[in-house]
Amino acid sequence: MTSPTDISGLTPEWLTAALGRRVTAVTTEPVGTGQIGTVHRLRLTGEAVPEQLLAKLPATDPGVRAMLAGAYRQEVRFYTDIASTVAVRTPRCHHAEIHGDGAEFVLLLEDLAPARQGDQIAGCPVGHARSAVANLAGLHAPRWCDDTLLDIEGFSRNGPEEAATLRELYGPTTDIFLDRLGDRLTAQDHDILRACGEVIADWLTARPERFGLVHGDYRLDNLLFGTGTTPPATAVDWQTVNLGLPARDLAYFVTTSLDPEIRRTAEKGLVATYHQRLTELGVTGYTLEDCWQDYRFAVLQGPLVAVFGAAYGTASERGDTMFATMIRRSCAAIRDLDSLAQQPAPLRSPAPRPDPAE
Structure with missing residues (x-):
């Protein structure tokens, strides 16, 4: 056959x-x-x-x-x-x-119909986000730091070669992104994106003591939700699954799915929900404070995915709006959480510049 x-x-x-x-x-x-x-x-x-x-x-x-x-x-x-x-x-x-x-x-x-797909542009209620991060822990916990994952063809951890490639490509890709969609962002967002380029290669391979399966694109458009205040979430589209720091999925989902004012209020609770589910599923030696610091560190996953997705994906009006929205939310989180200062090569957040949109 x-x-x-x-x-x-x-x-x-x-x-x-x-x-x-x-x-x-x-x-x-x-x-x-x-x-x-x-x-x-x-x-x-x-x-x-x-x-x-x-x-x-x-x-x-x-x-x-x-x-x-x-x-x-x-x-x-x-x-x-x-x-x-x-x-x-x-x-x-x-x-x-x-x-x-x-x-x-x-x-x-x-076929999970009538479950409904999330909407990356609109964002989601906190109850949906809570369900999504608990489900995400179900991916990470059972194979937490499991070396046997390396025996599966196609699964590997990022190393110096991947970091060097990212160091070479991120700057030009950011230029392509900003040429196309830069007018939808603030001047501060431009600065954040370029500052990420100075640390992103080292970020890719940092914190090697913790690794596991990562979806790689765990976001609302790749989730289906049932009904209710905290509806069950189901993850789809596994083309980017590989190995990495688990908090990359967590930070990517939370910071790209919630508008900044909602995220600022809800994110500590969401990280706690995720961490509690990890422990329920058997992860030990990983404190809530460890999880919070990994979350702050991992927020650069948002710009990484969105910049490359917008620059090299098939252009569409919805796609452009989606990637610009994801970048705005991610950049706000990087500023709020001082994520650039958490990177292997510490870098101060860029000084604020006048916003041309104001």
Whole structure:
């Protein structure tokens, strides 16, 4: 059985072989915009088969598929090798396969409708954030500082080579970002982004005494929420999963998901919620103060992801608004938490400059 590369290949016969149960009919509809792959909702008829599934397939363009093969491999590895060993809430995987260099793959995942996707631009209520950080601890705690993760193909810790590459690329990428979206930021935000470039390479490899699985892009658009004041959160889109300082996911989520005035009030409670869940899941020797200091340190994850995402991703009005919003929130957090002063090569926060927007 070969992997279909588009939805037409998900025939009843193919699905019968993949699921091990007879599928007599299938109807499909696209979900989302399909920038780095395609997602379709499947409605199945057959013998003891799920009524609905989501199918994830590679991008339609062969060149894009080849470029993203590494990301496809990581997501399939998460579902086949990692998901069953952690406590993070994520869709159940009914079938996963990948062929060749990774440009051909299929994932058949639980359809969590009517759960609703988070909105990165709008942000979220504190109750949603509380659920999200507790769920995040379920990814980090079970494999906390687990050296056996290094035995899994595709999983590695950042070292001098990655740091050198980031040192070379961050400055020019920031220039591209500011040329495109700089008019949506304040002068102080410009200064913060450039100051991050002076420490970001050392930041990448710092605090090696703590590591674990990191989602890499744990944010509202990659979360689904149920109903209620503190609704259950489910994490999706695992293309960027790898190893790193766990607090990078925590700081990235909190500081990019909440507007500054809400974050300032809620963040200590959210860090405490995350830390409590870590301890419930067995992490020891890691105090709440350790967690808070890692959180302050790790806030640079926001600019790192957003600058590169905006500079090299497919441009769209929503995407531009989203990345600018994430950067504004991240820069405010870096100032509030004095995060630049926490870096391996201490750097004072830039002096305030007049804001041209005022």
